[in-house]
Amino acid sequence: MNRLLYGILFLLIMSPFAVASDTDEAEKLIKSKLEEMFAVLQKTDQTEEERNSRVIEIIEPAFDFERMAKLTLGRKHWPGLAKEKKKQFTDLFVKRLKESYLGKLNLYTNERIVYKPPIQVKTRVHVPTELISKDNVIDILYKLYKTKDKKWLIYDLEIQGVSIIKTYKTQFDQVLRSGTIDDLLAKLENPEK
């Protein structure tokens, strides 16, 4: 009887400490993902393709690509789209985002990451980091939100203060103002034109 009582007591006392705060959880996710990714980047016994597929495997679960696609079209353009166009756009946009992310990997070598204290913004969390190379410091801000099943996902990145969502949004808006969704899809498919 006594044991049971003390057991319950112990659990009750400890439980408040077991609940991590939002900022901690979000920061933990970013830290673990970046550590995994840097471990892959430092491997020398792999082709570029192998490296890329490994990196995608690591980062993919941390991003909410669908939401990012939605946000870049915004309230103005997204709701009016037919279902299959939404899907087509999302697929092309996500493909492009990944390609541009992987393209950046070739530019950098031997970086170090410094984490700054995460910031709670309403219900979301911003995790500021610095990517430090030989004589360059690049600010990268990861913006995360909490899904209904209590998972943290990235919905935007700010590199040197430049938001990925914002810059794409302006460009997409411009295309959609003078053209149709098919024009935009075509441009996403063939970036050279």
Next chain:
Amino acid sequence: MTHQVNKMLTHIRILLAVLTCIALFISSGYAEETVDTGETFTAAENQEDTDIDLDDEFDEFDDEFEDTDDDGVFDPLIGYNRFMTGVNDKMYYWLLKPVARCYGFIIPGSVRRSISRCYKNLIFPIRFVNNLLQLKFKQTATESARFTINSTIGILGLFDPAKTWGGIDPCQEDFGQTLGHYGLGGGFHVVLPVLGPSNLRDMAGLAPDYYLNPVHYIGANDLGLIAIDAGEKINYISLHIDEYESLQKDAIDFYLFMRDAYEQNRRMKIKE
């Protein structure tokens, strides 16, 4: 028997007391959280409970990116700006990049990095004065310390011991940022020949920064000064080769991308 009952009662009393403490602890914690993050926090929490349609939730996110519907950047010169972006692009591919490649092929990277550090050290007065004008005394002191250390131990700025040994980072400031710090908006966006994206405010900052740049006082004639600025630009490009190309590949509309990136980046720098 009574003894045991008594003992049980004491345990239950202790348990109740602890439970009350925990309840108080938790409720105070929640109260703090709600106060900290304001009304939106509780509103969002309620939304989650009622499990509403995704598209409504989307509105909450969209607000964050609302200010980009073109009223974020004032751009009456868009025609000229697009044209100048094209000119600068040709200049980069036909002139600057090939020259920078040759130069980078001949001069080793370590030397080029030293030249870049030396130049940055030399233009210390720009950072010093602009930090001071914004009354950022701590940063002004930091910059002075960096200049002193790097000019002496760092051999005229060729090395950066202040950062590599002392961990003292530079505090980049220019006159455009000073004007922005005191509330001046960017005005309209302008793409300058060679220099690239700028706006009315930052253009106004070019002249003061030009006169604060000691390089322009070394007594060389105009041609010599242009040569120095051009040399610095080539040196910079040689150290950042392929970065421009990488940005260009990501863009759907390169001019709009460069414009937005420039304005957002400046806004962040001013806020810092």
